Amino acid sequence: MNRIKTDLLIIGAGSGGLSVAAGASQMGADVVLLEGHKMGGDCLNFGCVPSKALIATGKAAYGQQHSAQFGVTNAGGEVDYAAAKDHVADVIAQIAPVDSQERFEGFGVKVIREYGRFISDDEVQAGDTIIKARRIVIATGSSPLVPPISGLDKTPYETNETLFNLREKPDHLLIIGGGPIGMEMAQAHIRMGVKVTVIEGDKALSKDDPELAAIVLQTLKDEGVEIAEGAQAAEIRGDIGAIEVEAKDGRVFKGSHLLVAVGRKANMDRLELDKAGIEPIKNGIKVDDSLRTTNRKVYAIGDVAGGMQFTHVAGYHGGVVIRSLMFALPAKAKTAHIPWATYTDPELSQVGLSEAQAKEKHGDKLEVVRFHYNHNDRAIAERKTKGLIKVMVVKGRPVGASIVGYQAGELINLWALALANNMKMSQIASMVAPYPTIGEINKRAAGAYFSPRLFESDLVKTVVRLVQRFIP
Numbered sequence: 001m002n003r004i005k006t007d008l009l010i011i012g013a014g015s016g017g018l019s020v021a022a023g024a025s026q027m028g029a030d031v032v033l034l035e036g037h038k039m040g041g042d043c044l045n046f047g048c049v050p051s052k053a054l055i056a057t058g059k060a061a062y063g064q065q066h067s068a069q070f071g072v073t074n075a076g077g078e079v080d081y082a083a084a085k086d087h088v089a090d091v092i093a094q095i096a097p098v099d100s101q102e103r104f105e106g107f108g109v110k111v112i113r114e115y116g117r118f119i120s121d122d123e124v125q126a127g128d129t130i131i132k133a134r135r136i137v138i139a140t141g142s143s144p145l146v147p148p149i150s151g152l153d154k155t156p157y158e159t160n161e162t163l164f165n166l167r168e169k170p171d172h173l174l175i176i177g178g179g180p181i182g183m184e185m186a187q188a189h190i191r192m193g194v195k196v197t198v199i200e201g202d203k204a205l206s207k208d209d210p211e212l213a214a215i216v217l218q219t220l221k222d223e224g225v226e227i228a229e230g231a232q233a234a235e236i237r238g239d240i241g242a243i244e245v246e247a248k249d250g251r252v253f254k255g256s257h258l259l260v261a262v263g264r265k266a267n268m269d270r271l272e273l274d275k276a277g278i279e280p281i282k283n284g285i286k287v288d289d290s291l292r293t294t295n296r297k298v299y300a301i302g303d304v305a306g307g308m309q310f311t312h313v314a315g316y317h318g319g320v321v322i323r324s325l326m327f328a329l330p331a332k333a334k335t336a337h338i339p340w341a342t343y344t345d346p347e348l349s350q351v352g353l354s355e356a357q358a359k360e361k362h363g364d365k366l367e368v369v370r371f372h373y374n375h376n377d378r379a380i381a382e383r384k385t386k387g388l389i390k391v392m393v394v395k396g397r398p399v400g401a402s403i404v405g406y407q408a409g410e411l412i413n414l415w416a417l418a419l420a421n422n423m424k425m426s427q428i429a430s431m432v433a434p435y436p437t438i439g440e441i442n443k444r445a446a447g448a449y450f451s452p453r454l455f456e457s458d459l460v461k462t463v464v465r466l467v468q469r470f471i472p
Contacts, residue, residue, distance in 0.1 A: 002129040004110075006032045008325060009124055009133035011116045011271070014041020015311045016302035017139030018099055019318030020325070025107040027326050032133070033104060034126045036115030036270075040099035041141050042161075043311040044092060050164040051184055053091040055343055057084040058191035062223075062345075069383050079192040081169030088164050118276035122297050135297055135325050138271065138278075138285060139314065142264035142303035149176075151236040155243060157258040170194050170257035174245055176233050177261035178204030180342040183216065185259060186225045187344050196225045197253050199245055201232035205342065209354050212404035215386065216344050228253065266304045281306050289332040291321050299325070307333075310340055337420035341409035346387050349412035352400030352419045358392040367393045371445040373405045378436035382406065389445045391415070396424050401445075407438050414442045425449045 008024050010017045013035035025031045038045045057079065064077035097103060101111045114127035123132050144159035146152065158166060160181060173189050175182045178200030190196045198204065204227055205213035221227060231247040236258070238244050245253045266284040273279075279286045279294040284306025291299045299321045300306075302314030316338070323331035339351035358366050374385040387405020391398050401415035418428060428446035433439045 003132070004032065004129065005132045006030045006110070007134050008032070009116075009131050009136045010034065010139060011124065011136065012041065012139035012141055012267075012302075012304075013039045013099070013104075013111075014139060014141045014302065014314060015043050016141075016314030016318045017041070017137065018104070019315050020137050020139065020301070020322060021104055021109050022107055023318065023322045024326060025104075025109045027322075029326060031108070032110045032112065032131050034112050034114060034116040034124070034131075035101075036113065036126075039101055039104075040096060042143070044095060044099055046161045046164065048311050049092055049095055050088045051160070051181070051188075052343060053088040054084065054164065055184060055188045055345075057087060058188035059345065061193070062191040079169075081192065082167040084192065085164060085167050115270050117270055117272045118278070119272075121276045121295055133297075136299070137321060137325070138293070138298060138300040138304055139302050139318075140267040140271065140304045141314070142266050142309055144260065145263040145265045146260060147176075147233075147262050149233050149236055152260070155236045155238060155258065156240050157236075157260050159260050163259060166257075170255075171241075172197070172255035173257050173259060174199060174243060174253055174255035175259045175261055176245065177259075177263070178202075178227065178229065179207070179261065179263065180205070182259070182261040183220065183344055184342065185261065186227075187220055187223065190220070190223050190225050195255070197255060198225060198227045199231045199233055199247065199253055200227065200229050203229055205348070208342070208348055208350060209356075209390065209402040209404075211355075212348060212388070212390070212402055215404050216342070216346060216348050219346060219386070220344065264303060264309050266306065268304065290324055290330065291317055291333050292324075308335060308338055308340070310338070313338055337416055339412045339416040341412060343409060346384075346405045347403075347408035349403045349408040350401070351412050351416045352398070353392055354400060354402055355390060355392060358394070358400055362394045362399070365394050366399075367449065369393060369445055369448040371441055371448050373441065375444070376436075376438065376441050378438050378440070379406060381436065382438075384438075389441055391425075391445050391449070393425055393449055396426065397422065398425060398428075403441075405441075411439065411442055414439075 007030040010021050010033045021031050021033045061077040061079050064075040068074045112126050116124040116126040119125050172195040175186055175198045178198050186196045186198050233245050234248040235246040241256050243255050243258050277295045284304050285300040287300050287305050293300050301317035303309045320331045320333045323329050341349040369391045371389050373379040373387040379385050384406035389403045392400040398418050403411050425446050431443055433443045
């Protein structure tokens with residue numbers, strides 16, 4: 001058995017773990033990084049990157065099929081499904097070197113390609129190596145949640161970890177789960193010529209503003225996606241080519257392939273947390289505001305920390321713990337300024353409080369300003385007029401923003417900046433945006449906040465009349 005000592009041990013080479021490893025090693029710390037599966041974690045290999053690549057294929061096909069609105073004859077837009085998966089693999093391959101073992105070894109990180117498990121409060125065994133560390137960061141991420149539905153264990157199904165390796169184009173894809181992953185993959189596949197049925201036990205896209213989510217859902221329905229809500233899957237049966245999902249209310253959905261996309265579960269099973277005095281919770285590991293576990297030597301970041309499950313949150317967590325680990329300075333993780341986006345077409349994004357949350361928290365102090373895409377000149381030119389932005393404002397400061405529409409995932413960045421820095425609406429309004437850009441939507445939303453104060457105010461009108469009358 002090999003034994004090594006280190007300043008910092010990181011378990012998991014996904015977004016969060018790699019962020020900490022790169023920062024700590026380049027600042028002079030001795031770092032060991034464990035990864036038992038693929039460098040880059042879920043996001044690079046099974047999540048964000050391949051899904052967006054497949055979405056791009058769907059957009060390309062849809063664009064060919066709907067080009068007449070631009071004066072270009074519609075084309076067939078036929079998709080070679082296997083070639084589309086080659087495109088996905090190529091995108092992953094181009095990004096992979098940034099997350100590679102070789103790159104991090106170049107930073108001075110000792111990379112061990114084994115899973116780790118705790119054997120004491122400051123020791124982890126990985127294969128035939130025992131690592132004793134001053135501080136440990138758990139960054140093991142999450143995996144697809146496979147629900148205990150009768151018959152599922154006897155029926156072939158895909159998750160996000162296997163879907164991108166599927167090379168035979170499904171005739172009819174059944175998707176259990178109407179969250180972001182389910183809806184993104186539903187639209188991508190319907191645009192690639194696959195019949196799609198989404199089976200959702202509650203409401204599809206239920207975590208987003210219902211008014212905005214409804215626009216996305218109607219768009220998918222218009223494109224041919226069948227969305228069955230209130231359909232709790234009770235039994236699954238069949239084989240590839242003939243799969244049936246029966247809901248509790250008796251509805252039966254038939255298809256050729258099945259994708260399970262009902263959520264994520266934290267990767268904790270291999271860690272043997274009890275041997276390190278680390279307390280788990282239902283959806284991850286218990287941490288305080290500084291992301292420290294019940295073992296003062298151990299931190300948990302990203303999906304395994306039991307909070308928001310996004311790649312950018314894991315990266316943000318990495319920055320928070322680096323401050324504590326490297327400089328012994330206090331640092332706390334916050335969530336109010338964390339945005340998220342669903343990459344359907346139109347896109348759906350959110351940061352801070354939704355309208356309902358803001359009403360509950362702030363009551364009559366809340367003002368909601370709205371601006372629609374169909375008043376933006378660039379959106380009109382691009383034929384992307386479906387959508388709107390809602391900004392929740394309290395005492396002149398935004399407390400949340402919800403956007404549905406073209407490039408909503410890009411537009412939300414400005415509001416994330418505003419919330420992170422406690423900015424005022426006047427600061428957004430003073431921004432000059434180039435014309436014509438989609439980004440003008442943000443400025444116009446800020447303008448919509450001030451318009452009633454300027455154009456509907458008797459006081460303003462009185463002052464203007466006096467100035468015009470008496471000032472030469």
